[in-house]
Amino acid sequence: MTMTTIWRVKSLSGDKLRLGLKEAADLLREGGVVAFPTETVYGLGADARSTEAVGKIFAAKGRPSDNPLIVHIADRSQLGGLVQPYSRLAAALMDRFWPGPLTIVLPVREGALSPLVTAGLATVGVRMPDHRTALQLLAQAGCPVAAPSANRSGRPSPTLAEHVLDDLEGRIDGVVDDGATGVGLESTVIELAGERLIHILRPGGITREQLLEAAPDAFIDCASSEAPEAAPRSPGMKYAHYAPKGRLELVEGNPGAVARYIRKQVTAARERGELTGVLAFEERIAAYDADRKFSLGSERELEAAAHRLYASLREMDAAGVQCIWSEVCLERGIGAALMNRMAKAAGHRIVRL
Numbered sequence: 001m002t003m004t005t006i007w008r009v010k011s012l013s014g015d016k017l018r019l020g021l022k023e024a025a026d027l028l029r030e031g032g033v034v035a036f037p038t039e040t041v042y043g044l045g046a047d048a049r050s051t052e053a054v055g056k057i058f059a060a061k062g063r064p065s066d067n068p069l070i071v072h073i074a075d076r077s078q079l080g081g082l083v084q085p086y087s088r089l090a091a092a093l094m095d096r097f098w099p100g101p102l103t104i105v106l107p108v109r110e111g112a113l114s115p116l117v118t119a120g121l122a123t124v125g126v127r128m129p130d131h132r133t134a135l136q137l138l139a140q141a142g143c144p145v146a147a148p149s150a151n152r153s154g155r156p157s158p159t160l161a162e163h164v165l166d167d168l169e170g171r172i173d174g175v176v177d178d179g180a181t182g183v184g185l186e187s188t189v190i191e192l193a194g195e196r197l198i199h200i201l202r203p204g205g206i207t208r209e210q211l212l213e214a215a216p217d218a219f220i221d222c223a224s225s226e227a228p229e230a231a232p233r234s235p236g237m238k239y240a241h242y243a244p245k246g247r248l249e250l251v252e253g254n255p256g257a258v259a260r261y262i263r264k265q266v267t268a269a270r271e272r273g274e275l276t277g278v279l280a281f282e283e284r285i286a287a288y289d290a291d292r293k294f295s296l297g298s299e300r301e302l303e304a305a306a307h308r309l310y311a312s313l314r315e316m317d318a319a320g321v322q323c324i325w326s327e328v329c330l331e332r333g334i335g336a337a338l339m340n341r342m343a344k345a346a347g348h349r350i351v352r353l
């Protein structure tokens with residue numbers, strides 16, 4: 001057991017806040033593991049140059065060691081020491097989207113990072129989070145910080161410090177608590193080929209539409225929410241992530257048919273004595289009957305659904321819900337990332353009516 005220190009940013013100010021963040025940054029610099037908020041989800045950070053420190057991330061999360069970590073920086077000037085010279089396209093995307101939820105996979109500079117960070121690949125994913133507290137902490141630490149989402153492997157990513165503590169209290173050195181994260185889903189991970197091709201390895205906070213607008217001449221290829229390929233380019237995509245404890249099934253089709261199907265399933269599950277849950281958009285939530293219902297907000301504002309999804313899955317777990325049905329949304333804008341995560345949470349169980 002490790003003593004987990006909690007710094008509550010919202011109840012500190014002035015010198016006390018500076019001191020708190022300095023303590024957290026010192027811990028990082030000294031090889032500790034500290035969770036911190038970003039604009040996407042909470043990350044679990046460690047000095048990316050130190051194999052001993054990064055090893056603690058894998059141990060605390062129970063994460064498979066063939067899954068590389070994203071490196072977080074506070075300033076573009078840190079990049080030169082970490083990666084090899086990169087394309088104009090990469091620079092343009094950094095100009096446009098950093099700080100922000102875009103991770104760019106670049107050829108790593110040999111010896112710059114612990115091999116645990118890259119999981120033996122010749123590349124590293126780098127991003128600059130768009131979050132005041134995160135940027136202050138990273139700047140203060142002064143080192144590149146490797147940080148996966150701060151959940152136990154296989155659990156939904158944390159969007160509140162409470163989620164981090166539920167999963168990792170006693171296993172990590174500290175948590176910087178700055179309330180709810182913004183986007184609620186992880187960053188978009190991209191890899192570039194030459195000056196014209198963008199592979200979206202993981203859809204996320206920066207949408208395909210935004211990338212196209214920033215790089216109108218580029219071709220963009222996307223991972224979809226379909227079952228993953230055998231050898232995905234992004235190693236993390238092959239793991240059954242984000243799973244709630246209950247069995248989640250997604251239901252696609254016209255609203256009437258979806259509502260009828262879910263009602264029938266809920267009735268059958270109740271007859272088996274199971275606790276039921278439904279995730280649905282605000283427009284139709286009243287049409288459902290289940291032991292626990294969660295509104296994803298309006299289907300015209302999928303940002304709200306992204307913001308809430310992981311917390312809803314965790315609340316289903318906390319309530320002991322055994323089977324969950326969810327509506328789906330269009331894979332447009334942030335809807336692409338949302339469906340990607342929901343499909344994974346459902347183990348790709350999707351009923352098409």
Ligand code: TXA
Pocket residue numbers: 038040041042043044067068069070101103105118121123124125147148149150185186187188189201202233234235236237
């Ligand atoms: O929003 C985020 O990206 C959050 C916050 C904390 O920054 N971090 C996060 O990290 O989601 P993690 O470890 O849960 O997911 C990292 C993803 C994995 O799917 C991993 O396989 C992929 O990025 N990845 C990392 N480095 C890579 C590389 N060199 N090549 C391909 N994929 C890489």
Ligand code: MG
Pocket residue numbers: 148149157
């Ligand atoms: Mg993760």
